[in-house]
Amino acid sequence: MIHKLEVDSVVLDFGPRRVLSDVYMKFETGKVTGLLGKNGNGKTCLMKIIYGQLQPNSKSIRFDESHVAELYKRPDLLLYLPQFNFIPAGLSLKRIFSDFSLDFQVFEKFFPEFNSKYTTTLKTLSGGQRRIIEIYMVLMSNSKFAMLDEPFSHQSPLVIEKITELINQAKNNKGILVTDHMYQTIIEISDHLYLLANGKTHLTKCVEDLKFLGYV
Ligand SMILES: Nc1ncnc2c1ncn2[C@@H]1O[C@H](COP(=O)(O)OP(=O)(O)OP(=O)(O)O)[C@@H](O)[C@H]1O
Numbered sequence: 104m105i106h107k108l109e110v111d112s113v114v115l116d117f118g119p120r121r122v123l124s125d126v127y128m129k130f131e132t133g134k135v136t137g138l139l140g141k142n143g144n145g146k147t148c149l150m151k152i153i154y155g156q157l158q159p160n161s162k163s164i165r166f167d168e169s170h171v172a173e174l175y176k177r178p179d180l181l182l183y184l185p186q187f188n189f190i191p192a193g194l195s196l197k198r199i200f201s202d203f204s205l206d207f208q209v210f211e212k213f214f215p216e217f218n219s220k221y222t223t224t225l226k227t228l229s230g231g232q233r234r235i236i237e238i239y240m241v242l243m244s245n246s247k248f249a250m251l252d253e254p255f256s257h258q259s260p261l262v263i264e265k266i267t268e269l270i271n272q273a274k275n276n277k278g279i280l281v282t283d284h285m286y287q288t289i290i291e292i293s294d295h296l297y298l299l300a301n302g303k304t305h306l307t308k309c310v311e312d313l314k315f316l317g318y319v
Contacts, residue, residue: 105132106247108153108166108181108278115159122148123159124302129295130248130278133271133287137293138282139318144299147186149240150250153280155190164249183248186253190237192226199225203240210239213265216250231257238266242273249273252283255288267292286319 108130115123120146122145130136140146151157153164155173164171166180174181190199196217200207214235225233234257241249251270255263263285270279270292283289290296290310297304298316303317313319 106278107131107169108164108248110149110153110162110164112161112163113149113152113159114161115145115152115157121302124148126299126302126304128297128304130280132247132276132278133274134294135274135279135281135292137289137296138280138299138304139286139289139296140282140299140312141318145302146299147252149241149299150185150252150280150282152179153250158179165179167168168255178244178246180246181248182241182244183250184237184251184254186256188225188233188237190225190233190240191226192231192233195222195224196236197221199236199240205243210243213269214239231259231262234258235266237260239269242279246277248278248280251279251283253283254281255283255285263288280286286313 111127113123113126126149128136138146148157152159152162153174155175196207207221228286238251238254241251254266260268267288269281270281273279280288296307298307298313298318300316307313307316310319
């Protein structure tokens with residue numbers, strides 16, 4: 104079944120500064136939506152607003168035409184990978200895979216470097232490895248939508264390839280919103296691409312559009 108998550112009427116001010124003023128985005132099952140924008144243009148704020156973690160001046164968020172708020176309370180609808188580590192470092196991989204109802208054996212086939220790590224805790228992993236676990240949880244768990252804030256940061260080229268493979272696999276049964284400064288990878292994996300500039304989202308199709316809008 105195709106589900107739809109729509110966002111509009113988002114206005115966000117920090118003091119006298121208007122960060123977001125005219126945002127429309129639509130995510131749907133089976134599609135990857137890419138979000139690009141220069142540093143400080145409001146991508147992370149927009150994701151936090153969608154998740155319900157940041158209160159803007161106004162917003163309208165609809166899941167299959169019904170208004171929703173506080174999506175952070177609905178992991179069945181939306182899981183979010185923030186820029187910082189969100190799974191407590193003291194948890195073992197065994198515990199994490201059990202909490203997210205995922206099979207470690209499937210994971211270790213895809214990432215053989217984790218073969219001997221089932222009972223170890225996150226704090227014994229490298230920053231990049233810890234991030235791989237979090238990305239895997241958000242993408243492969245049973246939620247209808249996933250939102251990823253800079254999943255490719257600090258990852259090696261081979262891992263970036265694997266993450267894009269996971270995104271393509273996960274989109275078979277969910278809608279995905281992803282932002283990252285690796286814009287070429289974002290362009291490659293996105294079915295729909297938005298550029299956030301001057302507080303507004305611009306639906307774009309190609310690098311020429313991004314050039315025209317002053318992003319590259
Ligand atoms: N709590 C806050 N108080 C005041 N200003 C804030 C706050 N949080 C964010 N901002 C400002 O809002 C703007 C948008 O920030 P945001 O983190 O969403 O940008 P971004 O597009 O994700 O940037 P980057 O690509 O560098 O991660 C920035 O100018 C930032 O300084």
